[in-house]
Amino acid sequence: MEAVVKYLPHRRAIGSSRPARHRELVTLTALAWIVVTFVPASDAQTPKRGGTLRVSYGNEIAHLDFHTAPGYEMMWVAMNVGCGLLNITPDGKFVGDAAESWQMSSDGLLYSFKLRNNVLFHDGTKVDAAAVKFSIERLMDPATRSGMRPFYESIHSVEILDPQNVQIRLKHPYAFMLHMLAAYRTGFIIYSPAATQKYSLEDRKQGKPGAVVGCGPFRLIEWVKGSHLVMERFDKYFVPGLPYLDRVVIRVIKDPVTEMAAFKAGEIDFIASFSPEHVDTLRAQSPRAQIMTSKETTPMLAAMKVTVPKDGKPMSKERAPHPIFGDLRARKAIGCYGIDRQEIVKIAFKGQATPWVGMTAPGTLDTVDVNHLCPYDQARAKALLAEVGYGPQKPLTFELMTNTEKSVFSVIATVIKEQMARIGVTANIRLVDKVTWMTAANQDGPWDMYVEDLLSQLTLDSNNFLSTSGAAWNHSRHTDTKVDEYYARYAREMDPVRRRAIAKELQEFVADKMYWNVISGSPFYMVAQPWMKGYVYNAEFEVHYDKVWLDK
C-alpha cells in the first residue's frame, strides 16, 4: 500500500501532459501495472512452501553423533534434525521446542517440563519423558564422552512423572540451566532411545540412514563426507505448516573466493559462516546480499601460558611457573600494556571488531568492559619488564604460536610481533596447522603465547570449561582456584543483579591476573541471498531453517 501511494503521483504527472483519452488509458495502464507489480509484492511476504535451500559451510562436518561431535557445522545440522526442550531467541527469551511449558521451583532445584503431545521422532515413535531422561543420562554418562558433560554436573536426577511430564532435579541451583538446555553447543538434543539402542555409535557417526533419528523439522537423508549433506522436510513435524522448505542441501566450500563466486552466481542461498576479511568484497560484489552479524560473542585471545609441568611431563599436577609468563609482571607488560588492541582491530579486522580486555566477548551475557585496566602504555610495559629483569642487556624473546585455520590469526600475530618490537621484545611467530595447535594447547605442550578465537559464548558461565583451573581447555594452566570459586558463585546465584556483580568481579580479577588475555571480539557473519526469507539471525547459537522460505 505504501508503495502504491508513492507511485501514483508519478504516473499522474506523466499522464497530465497528454490528451484526456490518453490520460484515461495511462491511468488504467498505471492501475493495471500497480496491480501486477505490487500485489504479488505484498503476497511475497506470505511464506511460500517448497524449494531447496542450498547452504555452504566453510568446514567439514566432523560426524553426526550430535552429543559428541565437535564443530559448529555439526551443531547447525543437529539443530535442524534434532529437537530439544527449548530454544532461545536473539533477545534472550526462551521459547518452547518439544516442551510446551516449563517451570522452576522457588529454590531453583527443580525444573519441570511439560512436553507437547504431538512430537514424533523421524522413525514415527513418540517423544516422551522417557526419551528426555534417556538423552540427559546419555549426555551425563562419562562413557559417552560428551563435551557437554561438565554442564550437566549440577543435575542430580531426571524423573518421569508421566509420558508428557518430566522433572530435572539439581544438586544445587544452576542459574543457566535453561540457557544450557537451549543453546550451549547444540543445545539439549533429544535422542530416540529405540534408534540409539538399535544402531551403533559408528552408524550414527557415519550418518547411516535410520541411525540419525531426531524430532526436528528436517530428517537426514544422506551425508557424504566431503560432498554434501541432505535434509528433507519432516511431514509430521509438531509445528503445523512448518518447515516451509522441502529440502536443505549443505555443501562444503572451503575457499572463500569460490564461496563468493558461488554466491554471486546464485549457486548457493546461504553461507553459514562467512570469512570477515571478505565481507567488504562480498558487499561490493553482491549489494543485495543480506549480511547478518551482531556484537561479537567470540573472544580473540592472545593466551599466555602461566604454569608448566614441574617434572616436564605434560598434564602433570605438579606445576611450576612458566619461565616467562609465570611472572604476573611479565604477563601484564606483554599482554596488558604492551598490546595496542585498537591497532590490531584496525589492521586485522579493518575496524569491524571491538577492542576488548574482558574474558567474555562484547556480545556475551554479563560481559563487562574492563578495557580501562589495560591501556596501551609502552613506558609502563618497559618498566614492568625492567622490574622482572628484562631490558636491552637481557632482551625478552618468546614464541608466538598461531594456526592456519583463519588468516586473521597470522595478521594479528604479525601486528603483535611489531608491537613487541616497540618495547624491545622479540616475538618469534610459529605458524602451525589447527591440529598441531590443538595438540600443543590441550596437551600442555611447550608454548608461550598463542593467538586463536576459541568458541562463541552465550553466557559467561559457558566459558567455565575453558578457564577454570581444572578444565581440560584451561590452556594457560593457571592453578588459581579463586577463578573456580567465582564461576561456582556466579552460576549458583539466582538473583540477576547479584549475579552480574559477581560476573564483574570475576572479569576484573581475571583481567588483573592476565589468566585469559583477550585482544578483541571475533566477528561472525552469515550471508543470505535476498530471496531467502524468514531466517532469524542468532549468531552461532541457533541456526534454524524451519521458518525459512524462498521468495523466488
Next chain:
Amino acid sequence: MRTYILKRLLQIVPTVLMITLVVFVMMRSVPGDPVVALLGDGYTEEDAIKVREAYGLNKPILVQYVIWLGKLCQGDWGISILSGRPVLQDVLVRLPVTLELIVLSMGVALVIAIPAAIIGALRQNTWADYTATSVAMIGVSIPEFFIGVLLLLLFSIGLGGLLPSSGWVYLPGTCPMMVCGVSLWGNVQHVLMPAIALGVGRAAILTRLLRTSMLEVIRTEYVTTARAKGLAERPVVFKHALKNALIPTVTVMGLQVGFLIGGAIVVETLFAMPGLGTFGIDAIIGRDYQQVQGFTLITAFAFVVINLIVDLTYTFLDPRIRYA
C-alpha cells in the same frame, strides 16, 4: 610380453607397500594428535587415553602398520578416525571425480601441447614458434590455483555464471550416492574449468618437451628419406615424426600423473569438488591416519599402474621396442 606385464604387476605390490609404510611412519612423526581433533571441545586427557586405546593408537607404530596391513588383506581399509566412516567407501565415492579430472586435464594438456609443439617445430624461429614457446613458458610459470581463480572470475562471475563455480555433477549412471546431480552437460560444465586449470601447466611442459623432440626427429635421415620419396607433409609429420617424438613425451606424461594428483588437491579445493584431492588434504590436516593411508594407497597404486601403461605404450609407438 605377458611375462613382463606379470613381473611389473608383481612389482607393484612391494612398491605400494613401501610407499604406504613410509607415509605411515611419517604421518605419525608429524606433530598433532587426531584424538584431540576428534574430541574437540569435549577433550579431556582421560577420554583421550581411552580413545587412543580404542583405535590402537597407543601401540608401537610398526605394530599399528602390521594391523592395518592385515586388515587391508581382508579388504578392510579401516575406519576414519574423525568421521567414523569406512575409508574404502569414501575413496570409491571420490575416485571417479578425480579420475575424470585427471584424464580430462591430461586431455586438455595434449590438445594444447601437440599442435603447439608441431607448429613450433615445423616453423622454428618464426612468430608462431615464439608464440607457442612464450605461451608454454607462461603456462609453466602460473600455478594451478591462480589459473583457477582467473577462470572463476571470468566464467563464473564476469560472464554472468556461464560456468558453475563449484560442486560436481556426475555422468549419467555413475552416481555413487543417494542424492547426486546427474547430467552429461552438467558434468561437462563442472569439469571444464578445473580441467583447464590443472591441464594448462602440464600442456606447457609437454609443449616444450615435444617441440624439442620434434626438432630432433624432423632432422633425422628417415624423415628426410620419407620426404625424398615424395610423401606428403602430413604423413611425414604425423606418422613418421610425431610418433617417434612422442616417446619421451609419453614417459613424462606418466610422471606428470604424480603432479596431477598433487595439483588435484589444490584444484578440487578451489572448485569445491568432492574428489580424492580434498579427501587427502582433509585427512592430512585432521591427522586422520586411516584416511591418509587410504589416500596414499589409492594414489600410489594409480601412479604405478599408469606408469606401467605408459611403458606398454612404447611398443605401440616404436615397434622395435620389445619387452622380454
